[in-house]
Amino acid sequence: MQYIEIFELIGVVAFAMAGVLVGIEYGFDLFGIFVLAFLTALGGGLFRDIMLGNHPPVCFTHFSYIICVAITVVVxxxxxxxxxTHLGTRDIHKIKALITFFDAVGLGIFCVTGTIFAMEMGFADNMLLCVASGLVTSIVGGMCRDVLATRKPVVLRKEIYAVAAIVGSVLYYLTYDIIGNVVAIYLCAIIVTVIRLVSVRKRVNMLFRVKNERLKDKDDDHDDYFDHYGFEDYHGRHSDK
Structure with missing residues (x-):
């Protein structure tokens, strides 16, 4: 399990770096960047602990995680x-690609460790809860980051992410007792990592596409609907009161 903890810290580092980049992109100050980094890296585990009734949350009792995030952000x-001024477009792309790789590794590790955490708390007979624990551990931090940055959560709109975490959690739950705990951990983490990296490389996503552009028009004037269906007189009468 020592190697798992190392990989988990690698995931924490990658998540924290992703939070820093989002903070810079959206013009956050230093405090805001730290908040985004901490939320991205530790928010999933924090939400998981609240959901499972584990108090105080692990991130407040195992300071290695907080220290890891703080050092990552500063460095x-x-x-x-x-x-x-020395970073060119290619250099930035390389940095983001490296973060994406370690983020995928972190995703694979977090979905498995989140599932294990629920099982060790006595919920091993509840598959749905164990899988949910793995899912929230791996994706909620990034969702909180995106909400604070006022952008649509990446896990809900871009390449396969949350689904990969679900696959990993389900696979671990179904196989750990058959092939052994350690083998199941590494196998499921690798599968999730590969799914994530392939989806990024091949731009695989689960977008629901429609041909009617009106359904996708976010800036449509909703007053047109009232006018079209004959509500303009009703609106006029009540606006005079």
Whole structure:
């Protein structure tokens, strides 16, 4: 399990770096960047602990996670500041690609460890809860980050992410007693990581596509609907009162 903890910390680092990049992209100040980084890296585990009734949450009792995030943010910000004017488009793409890789590794590890956490708390007979625990551990932090940054959560609109976590959690739950705990952990984590990386590489997603552009028009004037269906007189009469 020691290797799992190492991989988990790698995932924490990747999630924290992703939070830093989003904070910079959306113009957050230093405190805001730290908040986004902490939420991205630890928000999933925090939500999982609240959901399972584990108090206080693990991130407040195992300080290695908080220290890891803090060091990551400081070092990454210093790196970006020092090489600010020297980073070209290709360099930035390489950095983001590296973060994407470790993010995928973290996704695979977190969905499995989240499932294990629920099982060790005595919920092993509840598959739905165990899978949900793995899912929220791996995706809720990123969703909180995106909500704070006022953008649509990436896990709900881009390449396969949450579905990969569900697959990993379900596979672990179904196989750990058959092939052994350690083998199941590594196998499921690798499968999730590969699914995520392939979906990014091949741009595989689950978008629901329609041909009617009116259904996708976010800026449509809703007053047109009232006018079209004959409510303009009703609106006029009541606006004079």
């Amino acid at each position: 990454f910000l210093i790196f970006l500041k020092v090489f600010d």
